[in-house]
Amino acid sequence: MSRSILKAVLVAGSLAFAATANAQTYVSDAGTPSYVPGPVVDYMRVDQLTGVTLTAYWGNTSSGPLTFGQQGGNWGFFGSNLSFFTNSGSSDTFFTAWSLDNLTSGLTRLVFEAANTNTAFDRAWGFLGLAEGTPGSNIGNDMDVFRCTLLVCFDRWNTVVTYRNEIGVTPNAPVGDLFSQMDVAFGKAVGTGRGIEANFTFDTDWVNKSSSGVVTPEPSTYALMAAGLVGLFGVARRRRQNG
Template sequence: MSRPYLRFSLRSVRSSRSAAVVLAHVLVLGAVRLDAQTVSAGGANVAAIQGTVDAFRSSLGTLNANVAGTFGSGRREINWDGVPDSFSAPTNLPGNFFNANSPRGVGLSTPGTGLAVSAKSGVGPVDFGNIDPSYTNTFEPFSAQRLFTALGSNIVDVNFFIAGSSTAAFTRAFGVIFSDVDLASTTSLQFFDGANTSLGTFFAPTGAFSFLGVTFGSSVVSRVRITSGNTALAADVNDAGNSDLVVMDDFIYAETVVPEPGTYSLMAAGLLAVAFARRRRQR
């Protein structure tokens, strides 16, 4: 029987930047499933990552409608631009907005003080200029014109549900577009299974625009922890020196599903095998 997890220190994947092919390095920490496939790209403008983003979208299938239930396949997306002004800066975004108001099977939370979507031009300062005026020159959206961030923290947890319900669900792929990643090995996605066991931590490449997507062989992901840079947005906190302020734009992920009973049995067997192996190593 092959091992479901393996420890990596560095993985190189190829991504497309405009017409050129560049080598993007994705640092991977912890026990990582062998079937985890990463794609990433970073660059100075939207064109630098557009091809990689579109390829990730295509690999997940048709874009599904924002309605309750599960389609069983295809993908969902969140680009923040449809969030009404009443739930945008300076007002906080409810964590269940994309499961209740606009059902897409996602619940959002943070160890910080709240979640925020940036204001539109003409309504308020764009790109989180309401938090600090310098941010209007720091961040830029991939899909105009709203962005997303945690408040009082640089961490967001994404939990998956059958859209429009409280039924916990799983996905097989998840990707994020980041704005203004300056420092390597700071902005990351950490994936967890139904037992809250880490499936690996993957780091986004640097760039004014940065994309990282990870796909697994089956729907095993119940939660993703997003770490954006190393510093939370706040008044008089600037993006300079060792402080890397990063915000998010589009989320792209495979349709959320509830595994068949047989899949649960296989997952449980795999977890027992991993626990047994760890116990033997500790003796």
């Protein structure tokens, strides 16, 4: 099964079963556009997010930034006040579920920055989010923030996700689906004491930012990765708003 078909099945199924309570709001901010020579490759593994940073905010106090890396068997961002991680280092980011362990009460914001890296955050695009957008980007996935109770997953924090600083492939203008920054603001601060306070899904693409040399990420078996996550996407995917 091709990645496009598999993604379409996951998205369509998740829309059919999505919980709608306190659904997230999505905002696109062109910000300061950047341009790459291309190409854009839709498949990107978790362990290829080298250089991406995460800055967390508790009111006026910030964490870092924290640089993407590996700790033990997990991949992600690790600090003294929180960890944002997954144990699926070799999986496609589109199919990956992330966990947040917040150790300081009052978490209000997470800012993911991929400028000066080969990573682009890929938004859902077009009708039902099933359009490609930038050539090569395939189907994207808006960041989903949720916590599950039994079989119901929903956003408890009235989250606003702002995608900022568009990326275009030279000589074309940015389409509006690829960005270098993902800013997650919690309307209700995230607390502590649950172990894993929240779960996240989002998509990244590999973008060539050098005119010399094109490295294409290696392929993988999508069906196996998706099988374990299709249920999670089915109950957790939120209907997109205000894209």
